[in-house]
Amino acid sequence: MLYSDKVMDHFTNPRNVGTIENADGVGEVGNAKCGDIMKIFLKIDDGIITDVKFSTFGCGSAIASSSMATEMIKGKPVSQALELTNKAVVEALDGLPAHKIHCSVLAEEAVKAAVKDYYDKNGIEYDPEMFAQKHDCEHCG
Numbered sequence: 001m002l003y004s005d006k007v008m009d010h011f012t013n014p015r016n017v018g019t020i021e022n023a024d025g026v027g028e029v030g031n032a033k034c035g036d037i038m039k040i041f042l043k044i045d046d047g048i049i050t051d052v053k054f055s056t057f058g059c060g061s062a063i064a065s066s067s068m069a070t071e072m073i074k075g076k077p078v079s080q081a082l083e084l085t086n087k088a089v090v091e092a093l094d095g096l097p098a099h100k101i102h103c104s105v106l107a108e109e110a111v112k113a114a115v116k117d118y119y120d121k122n123g124i125e126y127d128p129e130m131f132a133q134k135h136d137c138e139h140c141g
């Protein structure tokens, strides 16, 4: 079986699909190679992610990764969302095939982009290093 039960579950029954009106942070990223696009919306109260939604125009692994990523950051402090790595998402999904790892990278990047948007909108200072690409994907370098 190429895909784990968890990947199939999050693909066929994705959590937190949709958009948030007046979101506190929105992040949109795309993968130039496959053309897939992922958008993450955050509602943030007192530094806590109280709601998160995603819309993904992409492959099944990208949808499963976004679904899992939203579950992993919901109810968590923003600082913790920033620490979410694509590796953690892949582990939570019980693995992805090697050529699909880059799909999980989209999830990490979209979450980070949404947090950055929140910081920018609110004039919160941050170390740009925090948004440096640290993900684990042979295609992305």
Ligand code: FES
Pocket: 031, 034, 035, 036, 058, 059, 060, 061, 062, 100, 102, 103, 106
């Ligand atoms: Fe593009 Fe999966 S093939 S994100």
